[in-house]
Amino acid sequence: MKILHTADWHVGKVLKGRPRMDEHRAVLGELVERVWHEDVDMVIVAGDLFDTSSPTPEAQSLVMRTLLDLHEQGERDVVVLAGNHDNAHLFDAYRPVLGALGIHVVGTFRRPDQGGALEIQARSGEDVRLAVLPFLSQRYVVRAAEALGGTAAEHNRLYADRFAQLTAALTKGFAGGTVNLVTSHGTMPGGAFGGGEREAQSIFSYYFEPTAFPVSTQYAALGHLHRRQQIPGPCPIWYSGSPIAVDFGEENNTPGALLIDVEPDRPARVTEVMLARAVQLKTVHGTLEELSALPDDGAWLRVIVEEKPRAGLAELVREILPNALDVRVDERFRPVSATRAKGTTPGAARSPRELFRDYLSATGKDDDRVTSLFDRLYDEETN
Structure with a gap:
């Protein structure tokens, strides 16, 4: 069977005050055309369809229209999950209506028997088992009492362990003779950032390990990192990347998606799909x-x-x-400030990075992880 894996659309994105809705219409239209041209059997949209948790009616209209066009009146299965930019409860509100049309939507985590483990017969004839894990917040995965104590490394371990436990529950039905797939939205260690990811939900306590995916998985379709890339692991694990460069930190990324050929008991074969209509x-x-x-x-x-x-x-x-x-x-x-040049007021012209480091040093709270987080958040706000 053939699968088109895409993610991180970020519809509704405004760049330095410039709306990008026309670009999104063009590039998502191109994505639909590629799906029709390749005649794929399934489309997986691995989160961050919207740029904010409160999308405008125009943004929602474009996303809904695109999902319907991808589904093409039942010609192919479409599976959608919520990312960290999305409103998971809004996705759950879409679920009954889109589900009636044959589009599978998962906003919040669901148990295997309640929509977290899909069993689908592809139009090409294969029996498909698909585990769906939308973005999982730290608060959801790590109990509040545990989050109050311990170090960041311990929280990270707790998050990764719980993610693995949830994945194991959803993939329990994987078997020989079926196409076994996982899709999720989050950060894996070693992944290269594209530039526009929300850093506070990408580092420290939000990592999960490749070993969370069982070796029986033919393909793991991930969203969140905007640079298209493969992650080493026990099965083919890929981020599709974004079809549009979200900000100037991503200007060297190549917008696109991934085309997957897969059959039971064999690893998937992956082909990169380039998209050219975004500015x-x-x-x-x-x-x-x-x-x-x-x-x-x-x-x-x-x-x-x-x-x-x-x-x-x-x-x-x-x-x-x-x-x-x-x-x-x-x-x-x-x-350069004259006072700084004379040395009379050392902090007068210091950068925010330098001032933050001075504060940590003065209060005895030096921590490379904290300064790294500050740098990334500062870059996100100023780039």
Whole structure:
């Protein structure tokens, strides 16, 4: 049978004040066309369909229309699970209506006999066993009493152990002669971040191990990390990546999805599917003269100006490059505070990173993990 694995659509995303709904319409339309062209038997959407837990009516309309187009009036099975950006309870509210149409939706964790372990006969004839684990919050997986004590490493171990226990319960029905699949949304150690993931739900206590998936699994379809990649493990484990670059930290990612060929008792064969309709994100550097010589290729731009700052500089850049969403001055050209230069006020021009590290040091709370989390959150807010 053939499966299309996709995730991390982030419909409703706004980049530096610029709505991207038209891009999402284009790229999801391209995804539907590829599904029809390849004539796949099943589509798995592994979470983060929306960018926020309160999606607009326009965002919901586009997602619903896309799911219906993928399902194509019963021509193929479609399985959808909630990611950390999604509202799991909203997904559960969709479940009865979409379920009546033949689209499988899982918002919150479900027991095997209540929709967590699907048994499907593919139109190609194979019997499919599919374990579905939507994003699991730390609060859900680790009991409150346990979360009050212990270290971050102990919490991580608890989360990973509980995730493995839940996975074992959902995969208990895996057998020879069936196509055995797992889909989930979360972080695996060793995975490369794409740039736009929500870091606070990607590190420390949110890791789970590849060994959670039994060797009888033909394919594990994951969402959350936006860079398409395979994770070493006892079975084929893949992140599909996002079909659209969510922010400038992902400008080097290749948007796409994964096409899976699988049959009972054999590991899946995986082919990357490229999608080209999303607008490219690019970072460009230069003086105003150099920037004015750049060709207009339609990309959204982050512009690093290699000149001294002055009033109206950003407006001049946007006159030259109308697609400039983010304009900043190269740090080499930023003025240094005179008081800092004289050494009279050491903290006057220090960066937020430096100030945070100074605070941790002064309070005796130095911790590389905390500074790493701060750096990632700071990058998310400023990039």
